[in-house]
Amino acid sequence: MEFGLWGEKALNFIFNPLEDDAFINILEGSVRSGKTVAMIPKWLNYIMTGPCGMLLMTGVSKDTIYDNVLNDLFDTIGESNYSYNRQSGDLLVFWFDNGIKKQRRIKVLGAKDEGSEKYLRGKTLAGAYCDELSLMPEKFFKQLLNRLSVQGAKLYGTTNPDSPYHYLYAEYITNEAKLKKGMVRDYHFELDDNPNLPEEYKENIRNAYKGMWFKRMILGLWVLAEGVIYDMFSDDLLFDDSDKVFTKNKKSACRRYIGIDYGTTNPMVFLDIYDDGDTIFILNEYYYDSKKHQRQKTDEEYAKDFDTFIGEEFPDFVLIDPSAASFKIVLRGKGYRVKDADNNVNDGIRKVAMLISQKKLRVHKQCQNLIREFHSYVWDEKAAKRGEEKPVKENDHGCDALRYMVNTILQKWRFQH
Structure with a gap:
């Protein structure tokens, strides 16, 4: 050194x-x-x-x-x-x-x-x-x-x-x-x-953070995590099929990952995520809420839905919460490469926030549930006053699926600016 x-x-x-x-x-x-x-x-x-x-x-x-x-x-x-x-x-x-x-x-x-x-x-x-x-x-x-x-x-x-x-x-x-x-x-x-x-580096790293993360990571202030977690998320990160930010050529040059937040009484979420080495694109979502539909699905039924969601192109990896043991077995039995996700919540949130701040994350407009969660995923203020820092366990299912992919797959250098 x-x-x-x-x-x-x-x-x-x-x-x-x-x-x-x-x-x-x-x-x-x-x-x-x-x-x-x-x-x-x-x-x-x-x-x-x-x-x-x-x-x-x-x-x-x-x-x-x-x-x-x-x-x-x-x-x-x-x-x-x-x-x-x-x-x-x-x-x-x-x-x-x-x-x-x-x-x-x-x-x-x-x-x-x-x-x-x-x-x-x-x-x-x-x-x-x-x-x-x-x-x-x-x-x-x-x-x-x-x-x-x-x-x-x-x-x-x-x-x-x-x-x-x-x-x-x-x-x-x-x-x-x-x-x-x-x-x-x-x-x-x-x-x-x-x-x-x-000076150019310092300007770049200042632009990598927004809101609470800017106050902590750039100004070095000990400030409370409160309000909306991804308050830096805006509509200019959205795209649809008429946009040219994600073409067929772009798609073919990307690696494909599926982030899964496993749920039985809570919603089951799959996110279809593509990474070109610089920006990640969330192309589609599967969101099944058993409470809303008043019916729980079995792992086998979810696996069939997963096959349909995936289509003919197998992903590079499927990232899932390590606690979802039974569903991992079913997916592996179907030949999918399943990887236990890094479930460090706050570190994953920080990394996702950095991607959003740098506009290195784009979301297709059809992912309405994920978009809704970005605007409603909040810090638990009562826990914060006890010295604990954690999100409220609501409106977090798509956010969790995304965090699993970001925290497990993206290499450390992607967050060093």
Whole structure:
């Protein structure tokens, strides 16, 4: 990894002596503002000179930690200076001190839900690096603090903003008592704190977000998620057969995916989605509401409807909620390539919102149910005030089917601008 120019905030953080750092050190703010890049040399210094004992690196999953942090860390130190078992998460980092070879044991651990807390029990830690800290379950985070029991142990974390009711913001970042005592130190980063970003790039990334996402990801503000989730959706994203945005030639150059939100008492939804590598086009929808029709269909009946919906051209993949076990079996029995969807709700919503903001998502006018949901899919304000961020479970079936495809299929670079 080649480091570029360093901003003043990054340098202040990197060169602050370890003994002067707080117990909890948080780098938070806008995307691409240099938080992770500033953390790498700091963490390497901690590995080599921090208190003796095992360290922990954690995030949503071991894969996200690898993509977000370890890949650059390994590139920085060189392949001869570490040993990593990606499956177990066991990492050893080597270095020489006055000609003597030393090493540090580090455990890499995912923290996808509250249940991950059990993997911390019994551990005695000398330090921790937390990637995407705001996505860490509260129970896990507080158990992690309990495990940092070695004298002088410290926690370092990076995060983008979340809700102002989030436990991290309410109990740590803005807690005056903890800040004054030196238990917590917060470093707020904005786009202009990264001197390596060209003005054209910054303009592009600013245009990638709208509404609440702009306030969080660009301005770095901890603001409440409220109102319509996809408030940036507008009629200029719609097309019909008279438009020339999706011709036969365009269709033939695309990969085809079907997103499914499985329902029995709730609506069953199929979305016919085409991807040309730049923009996704939602060409058609199947929407069956058993409550409205006063009749539930069996999996076999839905499978027949699916065959009709698909036509003669098989899709590249069918993306479906992993919990829809019985219907997956039926579809696989018919020869379809069925893939369990990534069901990370908020991450999927953010990605769909980015596509809409950049006009990289187009919807055929015949998809009336999906269009209706775009205008009526809302955040749960009561949950937000409890520190939880989630949508109201209404008007979400087509939105879920779309999110499954976007969050599972589209590669990370499609959302890095």
